[in-house]
Amino acid sequence: MDFQLTQEQQELRQTVREFAERELLPKAKEVDEKAQIPASTWKKMADTGLMGLPFAEELGGAGADAISAALAVEEIARCCGSTALSYAAHVGLGSAPIAMFGNDQQKQQFLRPAAEGRYLGAFGLTEPHAGSDAGSTRTTAVREGNEWVINGAKMWITNAAEAGHLIVTAITNKDRGKRGISAIIIPQGTPGVHFGSPEHKMGLRGSNTHAITFDNVRVPAENLLGAEGDGFVQFLKVLDGGRISIGAMAIGLGVAAMEAAVSYARERQAFGHAIGSYQSISNMLADMDTELEAARLLILRAAWLKENGKPFTREAAIAKLYASEASERACRNAVQIFGGYGYSSEYPVERYYRDTRLLTIGEGTSEILRMVISRGLLGELA
Amino acid sequence: MHAVVCVKQVPEQNSVKITADKQINSDGINPIINLFDEYAIEEALQWAEKNDGQVTVISLGSDDATDSLKKALAMGANEAVLINDPALEHVDSQSAAKVVAAAIKKLDNVNIVFCGKQSTDDETGQFGPALARFLGWPQLTYVFKVHELSETSIVVDRALEDTLETVEASLPVVVTAVKDLNEPRYPSLLKIRKVSKQPIPTWSLGDLGLGGSDVAGNVQVADRVPPPARPSGEMISGNVQTQVSSLVQKLVENQIL
Incomplete structure (x- = not known):
């Protein structure tokens, strides 16, 4: 049993605290009122290495452990909830799946720019009819030649419209139930991806949340994350x-x-x-x-x-x-x-x-x- | 180019307590890099990056001061040295400058030293000028902009009370930084991890060829008391017209208007 944070964890935490108090806290009220996080905030967070905090150094990350990563989110949230949500979604949902299940090519193409903070990542799981019951996903991805063709809709997706890439879950084999769901990476700007207006939310208003529809969205077959059916x-x-x-x-x-x-x-x-x-x-x-x-x-x-x-x-x-x-x-x-x-x-x-x-x-x-x-x-x- | 930055670790706030023996007790107050020294670090880093140079940070202090040195390393400095010796516990500014000058001479080929214009704890403002004297180098104090810095010369703007001065000097030189010389960067989280376990070389007075008698000091603090509390404000009552005329009258009386 050791309840003491390591020297490294203490120093990382202190640095994030100072950063958040100086850079995030003074803007938090405005971020909420304007429902927008300034681009300069993401730039500064990227410069410190926050955007890729838990990812490997070789992939543009800072190589921090899971405890430091949790402490960083706490410190950011203490100063600005909206920034914390978009940050947590970027790291934990938009980027982590590629670190966990992606191949080398996907890590270089998608994780690296996200970890370096060149863009935000997003993860599309929830659907209008499938929130907690994510096994009831209706979005489909059909293989046509060397492409996946994606159709369907997602709901409540943090960072969606700003994200450089979006990881979505879709049915690739309807006969296999939950084992027929796969995760696919959609790069920003892919035709057929439509974002709804930002949702008007009760709180965390600076962190933008969108509905998304996919209308014959075509991505290369190699954008499948991990094995088919593992989603x-x-x-x-x-x-x-x-x-x-x-x-x-x-x-x-x-x-x-x-x-x-x-x-x-x-x-x-x-x-x-x-x-x-x-x-x-x-x-x-x-x-x-x-x-x-x-x-x-x-x-x-x-x-x-x-x-x-x-x-x-x-x-x-x-x-x-x-x-x-x-x-x-x-x-x-x-x-x-x-x-x-x-x-x-x-x-x-x-x-x-x-x-x-x-x-x-x-x-x-x-x-x-x-x-x-x-x-x-x-x-x-x- | 080899730049040295002198970094002092100070309490974050001035809410320190004065002990029975007139020393400052900053227990429980977060230690930070002296505000002006952060600008000095940033300026050294920027010019070292442009000139493909290197930056060494030096702090005179207790082992705790390694925290500030590690922060400077995580900002991008290449090397750090702590000067720590029991004889330096209550050292005055002049002796501190003498010791740091000896350390700078011990380092290789230093072309320029950046310091903050003063520390936010003792506020003597003597360290930089004294350091220049012990090194026998020119000093450029109150620098708010560095226009050019080469291996041989430097051009800066100095902010004096009534004058802004542009000065050129030959290197080596001591520069003291004012606030807003630049925007100090945050330490890199990756570098924090890397320097976290890195030992910081520590030099004693003996390592610098000095002894206790060299730092005996010429200044003794005879007394330290907290400044008198600020008088509390006065609420002006009455209707708006009375309030405004009363306020104006007070501003005139106090020679503010």
Whole structure:
């Protein structure tokens, strides 16, 4: 048992924290209001090596471990939720599948530019009729000569319209059920890919989310990721890693809310005393600290298992479930502590509350995660 | 071109405590690279990149100062040296300059030294000029732009109180940087990983051919007290008209208008 971060992990975390405080925090309100992350932000993140943080140095990455990668997402989310979501989707969903399942050619062609931050990556799994039940995918890819011809639609795809490449899941053999789903890489600008307008969301508004339709989209046969029919198993593995990211993001938003609430509870006076001196308030702060600390331990353990090549599906599900719900409570109570001001956009806590609300939904709803976890306990029931 | 940058590690905020023996206690305050030294590092890196040169960062401090040296390495510096000796614990600016000058002489073929114009903790502003004196080199202080830098000469703009001055000097030279000389880069995360376990060479006074008597110091801090707290603001009450005329009157009284 060793709860100490390594020197390297501490230094990476501190550097990302300083970067996020200087570059992301001052813009976070505007990013939310304008529903846009400035291109200069991505450029600066690329210059530091953040965009390819966990990928191999030979592929343009920084070669960091899974724990550092989770800490980086937490630090980014503490300063800007929207940037954290687009970043986590770029690394964990748009790029990681190529690092995990891609061949050398695909890694050079698609992972390298993404890891170097020359563009964002995106991953299209969810469909209008298939969210949690991703096995019900309807998008199809038919082999014609040396090409895949893709038709169908995707929904709620982070970074879609900006992405340099898009990894999509599609049925390549309808007779094989889940084993007939494959993942295919579609480069930006491929004819027949149509993006809907950016969704108007409750929170994380700076991170653009789109519906996509595929109308006879043709890509080379070699853009198949891994083996035909592996798509379902691949995305389950991808989502396991994605859950660590989303959990880390939840902690970052929760910590931001807690820090704002602590500072307000020290300053705001009521009945002649700082409101933090009343137990109703201080107990809320103590609960935030306790739950966020517990969430961080769960996330770091799941990341440690991932880094060490051990199974982590259950641990990632537990960590993401707990962290996202703890974060929601922390942000909810931060708004409560701020009172009327908390409900106003004058203070950032309403934004944290809106931002964190996604995290019990995206990359596995709390309900699906409870199902995953309880199935581990109960096994298959008759 | 071989550039040396002198880097001091300082507390991030000025909310330090003064101990019973009049020393500064910065426990629990995040240590950072002195603000002005970050500009010095960036300028050295930019010119080294243009001139295919190399950058060595030097810090005089305790083992903790390796954090700042590693950060400078992760920004792109090639080498780092820590000067650490028990006799240097309370060293004054002049003696610090003497020690660092000895270290620069020990390094090979240094053409230029960049420092911040002052440190944000002691704020004496003496280090750069004193260093130039001990090296016997010209000094260019308060530099806010470097126009040209070659193996033999440098052209800079200096920001003085009432004058902006463009100066050319021959190398070797000591340059002190003001804020906004450039936009310091963030350390590369890849390089942070690489330098994380890298040992930083440490030189003692003995390594530099100096002894405790060389750094005895001419300045003794007789006392240190926190500055008096700022007087609290005054709320001007009344209707808008009274408020405005009262505000204007106060601004005139205080010679602000």
